[in-house]
Amino acid sequence: MNNLGRTAVVAATTAALGAGLAGAAGAPVTASAIGPQATYLVLAPQGGTVERATARVSAADGTVVADYRQIGVLVVHSANPAFVTDVAGPGVESVASTAGLGTVLNEGDTVELTAAEIAEATGDPTAEPLAGQQWNLAMIDVPRAHLVTTGSADVVVGVLDSGISSSHPDLADQIAREQSASCLGGVPDTSEAAWNPTTSDHGTHVAGIIAAARNGIGVAGVAPGVRVAAVKIVDNEGYVYPEAAICGFVWAAEHGMRLTNNSYHLDPWELNCRSDPRQRPVWQAVQRAIHYSWSRGVLTVAAAGNANRDLAHPFAEAGGPDDSELREIDAACRVLPAQAPGVVTVSAVGPTGRKSYYSSYGQGVVDVTAPGGDSRTRTRGRTSTTADTVLSTTYNTVTRTDGWGWKQGTSMASPHVTGVAALALSAHPELTAGQLSELLERTAVARPCPAGGYDPVPLLPSPTAGTATCRGGVRNGFYGAGLVNADRAVR
Ligand SMILES: [Ca+2]
Known part of the structure; x- marks a missing residue:
């Protein structure tokens, strides 16, 4: 502990505390939605099963990396630039790339x-x-x-x-x-x-x-x-x-x-x-x-x-x-x-x-x-x-x-x-x-x-x-x- 100092170790910004807290000056987010192994959320209809959605993911060249069927949500990786349109259909309520959606x-x-x-x-x-x-x-x-x-x-x-x-x-x-x-x-x-x-x-x-x-x-x-x-x-x-x-x-x-x-x-x-x-x-x-x-x-x-x-x-x-x-x-x-x-x-x-x-x-x-x-x-x-x-x-x-x-x-x-x-x-x-x-x-x-x-x-x-x-x-x-x-x- 003798090397602890009054240093800001995780400064979000160098401005006043208010700016760091507000997060308004957050780092720029790259909006490259499509690329190798882009991540998507694929939602099955609420209360339904994910079986048809899972099949559609495979057919659209996607890989399910996490299956939250409890809530009808699949986390998917895909390099298919047309994944969002290809996966759409029966059993898929909605889909979104999460690239650029981190904060x-x-x-x-x-x-x-x-x-x-x-x-x-x-x-x-x-x-x-x-x-x-x-x-x-x-x-x-x-x-x-x-x-x-x-x-x-x-x-x-x-x-x-x-x-x-x-x-x-x-x-x-x-x-x-x-x-x-x-x-x-x-x-x-x-x-x-x-x-x-x-x-x-x-x-x-x-x-x-x-x-x-x-x-x-x-x-x-x-x-x-x-x-x-x-x-x-x-x-x-x-x-x-x-x-x-x-x-x-x-x-x-x-x-x-x-x-x-x-x-x-x-x-x-x-x-x-x-x-x-x-x-x-x-x-x-x-x-x-x-x-x-x-x-x-x-x-x-x-x-x-x-x-x-x-x-x-x-x-x-x-x-x-x-x-x-x-x-x-x-x-x-x-x-x-x-x-x-x-x-x-x-x-x-x-x-x-x-x-x-x-x-x-x-x-x-x-x-x-x-x-x-x-x-x-x-x-x-x-x-x-x-x-x-x-x-x-x-x-x-x-x-x-x-x-x-x-x-x-x-x-x-x-x-x-x-x-x-x-x-x-x-x-x-x-x-x-x-x-x-x-x-x-x-x-x-x-x-x-x-x-x-x-x-x-x-x-x-x-x-x-x-x-x-x-x-x-x-x-x-x-x-x-x-x-x-x-x-x-x-x-
Ligand atoms: Ca204590």
Whole structure:
């Protein structure tokens, strides 16, 4: 740990934190839809069999690399330039190439703790050494909840993300190794190397928020008694392709998980438009996968996104494969998986409880809110304060060193909700996914809309600046049903 420094190891951009978080400046996506071994999603009619679709794939010179007949979805490789038209026919509802449909993980910088900072914080033998910096846990009453339960090892949470460091001293004993897998390419690979992080520590940070151990080292998570499974869906370039996410949902549903955390969004654009014929099959396939999870008792928790966007009133956006392209956005456009049915969608607040400057929102979209950090709340009189973000476990992919550090985003808020849900399941294992979702909302502490207008970044220019409008009453667009509360959820 002596080589840890205050370096941004996975900087998404070199601009301000806001830009890195928003992901608006994501790397260009090559739109070469056709080529050797292009990947396709082939959907059979919902509720039907995949037999005819499988035969049509073969006849169209395609190879099925993953068969998700549970949801009527095949992941196919083909070099046939005419595959999309050749495969169409009876038994095939829709087909789409997923080339160019990956999206760069919505990821901010990590500010790692130095060895000196870690050493200085080990004074209190009765608490986790870094617990004093975890404002986020006190905010949602985690210490009081732990008097009831710290979580049951029977509860396994799927972390659909960039992998989890299995060598991390705060996570090594928390990982359900036999339930972990990489889903890159849409095909599960259970080797430990495959589900460890390679180019991003995002999943390691998320996993620590949920379940970092109470072991006298570093930090503790919201639910240190539960276990996490690494389900790696973020590839080495930072992309999340639809076939990887679909594989991840099905894997989690069939390997004993009760919850999945989803701190990412799909597509090269933030929004997936069902009216776009190329995106519609992705929407359908992901929705089927999430519904399948739900039917198997798995609750899906997802981040709302970091664009300070009103998801209930989408507007035209630039970006995607060609940054000059401006798309028509309408009510058929959604953030996936956050806006899929049955998903608990999470906005972020900072230490003051106000919506984080970057957090997306939307009445009828956000279900609950949780601490995601806000470096610009200026609780200490400075313009930007790292300690107002979220401290968790890190893995430096350059030095291959485990550590602890700060990140902010709805990516960090979502695992707080997942952790609270894991505690609630530990206390009430009989809950169905629907009952658990309802419990999270019923036990949340309502937060009113801020009075007057809301400028998320007063006096500061920001890529995500712009007045946000909070709509609704007790349940509203900024905070949904309110701030999740671990103590109320376990009673
Ligand atoms: Ca610990």
